[in-house]
Amino acid sequence: MADTILQGEKITKIFHQGKAEAKVLDGIDIKIYEKDFTVIMGPSGAGKSTLLYSLSGMDQINGGHVLYRGREISSLSEKQMARLRAEEFGFVFQQTHLVSNLTLLENVLVAGYVGKKDSAEKVRERAKNLLQQMDVEEAKDRLPAQVSGGEAQRAAIARAMIGRPGLLFADEPTGALNQANTREVLGLLTDLNREGQSILMVTHDLRAASRGNRILYLEDGKVCDELSLEPYNEMEEKQREREVSQWLSGLRW
Known part of the structure; x- marks a missing residue:
C-alpha cells in the first residue's frame, strides 16, 4: 500500500440558506495515496467539488479533520493555508482562470x-519546459483569448505544475473542452501521473474517470463505493471503460 498523502476524517460541510441548512458532506472518511490517480464521481449535487475544495483548504469545513502528509491542515490560519496551497498544491479547474x-x-x-x-531564472526555465511538455510552447507569448480552449487548459496545467506540487487537484478539467482537446488534456494528466504525480480529480465523464487507478463514488454526502484499477493502459482503453461503465450502472449512476 502506498503512503497516504491526504486524509479526511469525519469531514462535514453544511451550507445555510436562511434558516434552512443542507449537509453536503456527511462525516466523510477518505484517504488519497501517494502517486495515485484518484477520481471522485457521483450524481449531480452529490458534493464532489465541495469535497475537493474542502480537502484542499479552499473551503472551510464545519467538522472533522484534514491531514496532508500527516499534518493537520484544517485548523491552519488563512495565511498559513494560502502558503501551503502555493507551495504544495496545484489546481486545474473547468475554466482556466488564466489572467487575461x-x-x-x-x-x-x-x-x-x-x-x-x-530563483527567478530557474522558474523561467521550468515554465518554458512545462509549456513545451504541454505542447503549447509556440503559443507562450500569446494572450489567453488568442489561443484555443485546449491550449489554454494545457497552459493552466503547466501553471499548476510550476511549483512541483505534492498533489494536483483537478475539478472537471475537461468539462469545457471538445472531444479532441479532452483526449489531449487527459493524456497529459495520465503522463504526469506516470511520472509520479499524485492527482485527485472530480469528473462526471466516463472516459476521464477511466484514466484513474482508483475511483470513489460519492452520493448523499458520503463515499459509498470505490473501484480499484490497474494503471491506465491505452491498449486496454475500451475494456477499461466498459468495466467502469458496468460498475457505475450497478450504482444506478
Whole structure:
C-alpha cells in the first residue's frame, strides 16, 4: 500500500440558506495515496467539488479533520493555508482562470514566483519546459483569448505544475473542452501521473474517470463505493471503460 498523502476524517460541510441548512458532506472518511490517480464521481449535487475544495483548504469545513502528509491542515490560519496551497498544491479547474492580460508564459511565471521554491531564472526555465511538455510552447507569448480552449487548459496545467506540487487537484478539467482537446488534456494528466504525480480529480465523464487507478463514488454526502484499477493502459482503453461503465450502472449512476 502506498503512503497516504491526504486524509479526511469525519469531514462535514453544511451550507445555510436562511434558516434552512443542507449537509453536503456527511462525516466523510477518505484517504488519497501517494502517486495515485484518484477520481471522485457521483450524481449531480452529490458534493464532489465541495469535497475537493474542502480537502484542499479552499473551503472551510464545519467538522472533522484534514491531514496532508500527516499534518493537520484544517485548523491552519488563512495565511498559513494560502502558503501551503502555493507551495504544495496545484489546481486545474473547468475554466482556466488564466489572467487575461498576461501571456501564457507570464501566467505560469506568476504562479512560479508565488511559490518561491526556485530563483527567478530557474522558474523561467521550468515554465518554458512545462509549456513545451504541454505542447503549447509556440503559443507562450500569446494572450489567453488568442489561443484555443485546449491550449489554454494545457497552459493552466503547466501553471499548476510550476511549483512541483505534492498533489494536483483537478475539478472537471475537461468539462469545457471538445472531444479532441479532452483526449489531449487527459493524456497529459495520465503522463504526469506516470511520472509520479499524485492527482485527485472530480469528473462526471466516463472516459476521464477511466484514466484513474482508483475511483470513489460519492452520493448523499458520503463515499459509498470505490473501484480499484490497474494503471491506465491505452491498449486496454475500451475494456477499461466498459468495466467502469458496468460498475457505475450497478450504482444506478
